[in-house]
Amino acid sequence: MKTAAIVGIGLIGGSLALALKRLGLADRVWGVESSEQHAARALELGLVDEIVSLDKASTEARLIAVATPVDTVPTIVTKLLNKASADQVIIDVGSTKQELCELVSMHRQRGRFVATHPMWGTEHSGPEAAQKEAFAGRAVVVCERERSDADAVELVEEMYRALGMKLIYMGAEEHDLHTAYVSHISHITSFALALTVLEKEREEEHIFDLAGGGFESTVRLAKSSADTWIPILLENKYNVLDVLREHIHQLQILRRMIERDDKQGLRESMNKANTIKRILKTTSIN
Amino acid sequence: MKTAAIVGIGLIGGSLALALKRLGLADRVWGVESSEQHAARALELGLVDEIVSLDKASTEARLIAVATPVDTVPTIVTKLLNKASADQVIIDVGSTKQELCELVSMHRQRGRFVATHPMWGTEHSGPEAAQKEAFAGRAVVVCERERSDADAVELVEEMYRALGMKLIYMGAEEHDLHTAYVSHISHITSFALALTVLEKEREEEHIFDLAGGGFESTVRLAKSSADTWIPILLENKYNVLDVLREHIHQLQILRRMIERDDKQGLRESMNKANTIKRILKTTSIN
Numbered sequence: 001m002k003t004a005a006i007v008g009i010g011l012i013g014g015s016l017a018l019a020l021k022r023l024g025l026a027d028r029v030w031g032v033e034s035s036e037q038h039a040a041r042a043l044e045l046g047l048v049d050e051i052v053s054l055d056k057a058s059t060e061a062r063l064i065a066v067a068t069p070v071d072t073v074p075t076i077v078t079k080l081l082n083k084a085s086a087d088q089v090i091i092d093v094g095s096t097k098q099e100l101c102e103l104v105s106m107h108r109q110r111g112r113f114v115a116t117h118p119m120w121g122t123e124h125s126g127p128e129a130a131q132k133e134a135f136a137g138r139a140v141v142v143c144e145r146e147r148s149d150a151d152a153v154e155l156v157e158e159m160y161r162a163l164g165m166k167l168i169y170m171g172a173e174e175h176d177l178h179t180a181y182v183s184h185i186s187h188i189t190s191f192a193l194a195l196t197v198l199e200k201e202r203e204e205e206h207i208f209d210l211a212g213g214g215f216e217s218t219v220r221l222a223k224s225s226a227d228t229w230i231p232i233l234l235e236n237k238y239n240v241l242d243v244l245r246e247h248i249h250q251l252q253i254l255r256r257m258i259e260r261d262d263k264q265g266l267r268e269s270m271n272k273a274n275t276i277k278r279i280l281k282t283t284s285i286n
Numbered sequence: 287m288k289t290a291a292i293v294g295i296g297l298i299g300g301s302l303a304l305a306l307k308r309l310g311l312a313d314r315v316w317g318v319e320s321s322e323q324h325a326a327r328a329l330e331l332g333l334v335d336e337i338v339s340l341d342k343a344s345t346e347a348r349l350i351a352v353a354t355p356v357d358t359v360p361t362i363v364t365k366l367l368n369k370a371s372a373d374q375v376i377i378d379v380g381s382t383k384q385e386l387c388e389l390v391s392m393h394r395q396r397g398r399f400v401a402t403h404p405m406w407g408t409e410h411s412g413p414e415a416a417q418k419e420a421f422a423g424r425a426v427v428v429c430e431r432e433r434s435d436a437d438a439v440e441l442v443e444e445m446y447r448a449l450g451m452k453l454i455y456m457g458a459e460e461h462d463l464h465t466a467y468v469s470h471i472s473h474i475t476s477f478a479l480a481l482t483v484l485e486k487e488r489e490e491e492h493i494f495d496l497a498g499g500g501f502e503s504t505v506r507l508a509k510s511s512a513d514t515w516i517p518i519l520l521e522n523k524y525n526v527l528d529v530l531r532e533h534i535h536q537l538q539i540l541r542r543m544i545e546r547d548d549k550q551g552l553r554e555s556m557n558k559a560n561t562i563k564r565i566l567k568t569t570s571i572n
Contacts, residue, residue, distance in 0.1 A: 119498045139496055168495055177490065181483050182497040186504040189475050192536040194559040196529060197467050199536075204463065208565045209454055210425055211468040212405045216566055217503050218472040223563050226556035233544050233552070244541045246485060248534055250478040255530045258519050266519070270512035273480040277509050279494045280502055 005030040005057035005064045007076055009042040011121060012093050013067030014130025017047045022132065023162050032057050041127040058083045070094040071231035074103040081109040089152040091116050095179055096235040097143045101172035111149035114156045117141040118165060125225035136164035143172045180239035185247055187221045187229055194222035291316040291343035291350045293362055295328040297407060298379050299353030300416025303333045309448050318343050327413040344369045356380040357517035360389040367395040375438040377402050381465055382521040383429045387458035397435035400442045403427040403461065404451060411511035422450035429458045466525035471533060473507045473515055480508035
């Protein structure tokens, strides 16, 4: 395609921009960015060829990808759909889908929109976090595929396949439930773990002297950005509260077993938890 | 030294055996191993030169490192100390120290024992988990250094320095408190997270289709062995229960904020959690 536009040039938007250029999927990549600082950095880093207004993007780009915090996505997508021509395609790449899909469901141009969620990310944010080899080998979810026009779906699926991603189809509700379990909860536990240890550091200055690989791995996501994650957790509130309740319940069960020296119970729980190997093996092959 | 012996040829013992041979710190490395299967694998993998009895190791090896589950360490160390000659050195490499140091505190040969904890490990276990390039760049804790004979400390410190480790000194009580915060809790949260998602999988078959890098990183430690971790959590029970209570408390605070759409509270918490960057940067340079 001639021109693609990315709205929001952060970790995901910036990485997508790099991929579109590297793979020759777009001749030009425009960026729409409300932060002047991020816009300047995106140009410096060569993530996009030009910074343009949302208006300009909406009239001239063939594909427009919205990669802003999820609470701002429905408004931006609606504005873009309001002006979309018959050969334009609008996508989002956000971590929640139910609210968004409901809000655009009755839009007259709903067919020009494809709801997608590439399952890739890091704990870093902003244009500097953009990576050249992002996305490859990971899954991308397309939600409510049947509500999008066939040509729009085709363009988007071709793009993700060129990025080396595996397409998965889901309803928006199912998507939000699943991401609560395999992504959103991981972020909350990391934030809570960081807060737990930072709290202790006030009494015990050298508490981190022994922090090693295991700690780093479980707490890494605590570096994630509040701007990105507050909207995700609040948009997916009911699923997140559910999984969080279940997680706290599991922690309390383990806590009681430790308290009671219940070796048998701990062994059964740990052996069951060990079966996660099966999953991690699968995801790392992907 | 001529001969070193390792009691328990698993992840840590096996890696230590490999390091002693690779760095030429011992001419021969003997293994003491109660599992016949592990003993056979350790020989096949070339981790040790010979499998010997604890008795033989205790009469002939210059250095004996005990790398068995922590609930078995005090008995083995005591037996070894009972027979220790004036130039023998006994060390342990376990994750808990308070109980052990108390139990050996009045032993007539206490000076021949050095309590150590190399802060390295993976979620894998058994002789197959042993790694060639283990330990380097990590911290190793020596507990109650002043209770060990000077020559014993010197031998052990030289060994760990040759392995590329940074020596840190602590009391046994302080060690167990710190490891509860920066290691033991990470394992519990990973086990609980795995159980949470595995529980959901019973209703939602495809819950893991979207599992990506973030999930993998927070849940990786759930693959850890019950044989290793039950004794650690129970020996360090009071610290572990404390940190677990604080962690559950932090999760409940975050949960209430999400429930109440408390963006300001979430932002403050996440910004505070983000300061963990400072720590992770330090540990990854090490």
